[in-house]
Every structure is written in C-alpha cells, then in structure tokens.
Amino acid sequence: MIKKGQPQWKIEKRRLKEGRGQGHFADYQPYIKTYDFSSEGVRTRSLGWNSGRHHHFMSRDEYNYFLTLEFSDRIVDIREQYPLLPKERTIEIAKELNVPHPSDDNGDPVVMTTDFNITTLGEQHPEDLQDKIRTLKPTIKLTQSTLQKFEIERRFFEEKGIDWGIVIDEQQPANLIFNLDWIYDSYYLSAKQGLNPDNVSYVTPYIFDAINSNEESFINICLSLDKDFGYKPGSCLFIVKHMLTNKIWSTDMYKDKLINQTNIQLQIVE
Structure with a gap:
C-alpha cells in the first residue's frame, strides 16, 4: 500500500523496478494493483481464464468489461491498469492542450494509466495482432476534467498508432x-x-x-x-x-x- 505523502519519484521507481506495466500474458504486472490503495470503493482481483494470472480492477465496471473480453474468441491478451510511459510525454501533451495533468495530493504529476490494453487477432489476417486501448467511464462521470484526461490519453496513443476508445456503461450487455x-x-x-x-x-x-x-x-x-x-x-x-x-x-x-x-x-x- 502507498504511504500517504510518499514522493512520486519513489513510488514510480519501486513500481518500475518490480516490472509493473511490463510483460505479456502471465508475466504482465499491472502498474496499479488493488492493494496499492486503502479500501475505498469496489476493487476486484480475478484469476484470468487465458492469462493464468490475477487481474486487478479498481471498479465494478472494469471487472464487468473484463468478463466480456475473456469470453471473446478474438482477444489474445488483456493488460489492465496499463501505464502511459514515459510520463514526460503526457506532461508535454497536457501543456500543449493547456489542461492540468493528473497529480497527487502534493501536486506532483503521476504516471497516467488507462484501463485496458487489449491485444486482438487481426481483422484480415488473424496472425497480425493488434493492440487496442479501451477506457471505461459511466456516462454520469464524464466530467470536463475526465474528458481532459481522456484527451491526453487519446493523443498519447494516437502518436503510437494505437486505436483508442471510451466504453460507456450503456454499451455493456x-x-x-x-x-x-x-x-x-x-x-x-x-x-x-x-x-x-x-x-x-x-x-x-x-x-x-x-x-x-x-x-x-x-x-x-x-x-x-x-x-x-x-x-x-x-x-x-x-x-x-x-x-x-x-x-x-x-x-x-x-x-x-x-x-x-x-x-x-x-x-x-x-
């Protein structure tokens, strides 16, 4: 669990040393894990069908969407709590957009994460695997600050040529x-x-x-x-x-x- 007031550089150094946000399948470690924070809200840890590892979710919406991904025959890998690294680039994008960058209680910029990096079979040729980024948010929570954060995300992954999109609650079966x-x-x-x-x-x-x-x-x-x-x-x-x-x-x-x-x-x- 993160100690209150702990400097961001120290948190980031420890997580990267642990291999957070790296790897694929069973070797992947989410950048944020359920036990990193105090028990506020809904947090879930589930043993994946395909990955054979425990997946970490910070909300019921994330878990629900994960279920549909697990059931799909087109999904090859699911990496949740995926970090946007290097952090310096998201800070630059925020400055370019003239919007605030996500920060901690001390005002220090944090490493941004997106809900899911999904690897799928290729549309025309299955062997041509494709990464897709999907972030979840209930419609009622699509505030201006949230949309600003999403625009940072969208631009970050656009630069990498990765498809990015929002999944809202009404879209989930x-x-x-x-x-x-x-x-x-x-x-x-x-x-x-x-x-x-x-x-x-x-x-x-x-x-x-x-x-x-x-x-x-x-x-x-x-x-x-x-x-x-x-x-x-x-x-x-x-x-x-x-x-x-x-x-x-x-x-x-x-x-x-x-x-x-x-x-x-x-x-x-x-």
Missing part, C-alpha cells in the same frame, strides 16, 4: 455480464473439491442429455443428478458451468439470468 459473472469461477476444475477430469468426463454425457431432454429447471436437474452419482450438492451444476466457461458446451449467454432459466438448450462446440 447486462445479461451476458450477469451470466459470465455467475459461471466465471468454474473455469478451473480444481476450484471444486471432489472433481477430476476422469469423473467429469464420465458424467458429462448424462448431464448434457438430462438438461436437453427435460423442461424442468436445470439447477434442479443438476441437484437430482448429484444424488444419482453420489456427488456433493452443487457438483453437477459446477460441471455445467465449467463446460460453458471452457467453451466445450455453449448456450445463449445473452438470456436473462441463466440461473433462473428452464428448458435451456446446450450445444457441443465443434
């Missing part, structure tokens, strides 16, 4: 986010005690057929199957979520609250 949040922690089989690849491989055909041939709540179907197989309650439901997160099975994730649905249809992903 609420049903998809709810459903992804519900299944998210089931990606790793080790998260559920008593399950292993062998017994999961054995029961999945039975679960698949039972859900697709029954109009009852699929949660009740799973609980019934738990009894049939001698599993702890919730095991078969976890398996369904595990199959969905790993995209071995698919269903309409845009439905309103999958947890409440009856007669859902599962498909095997080819």
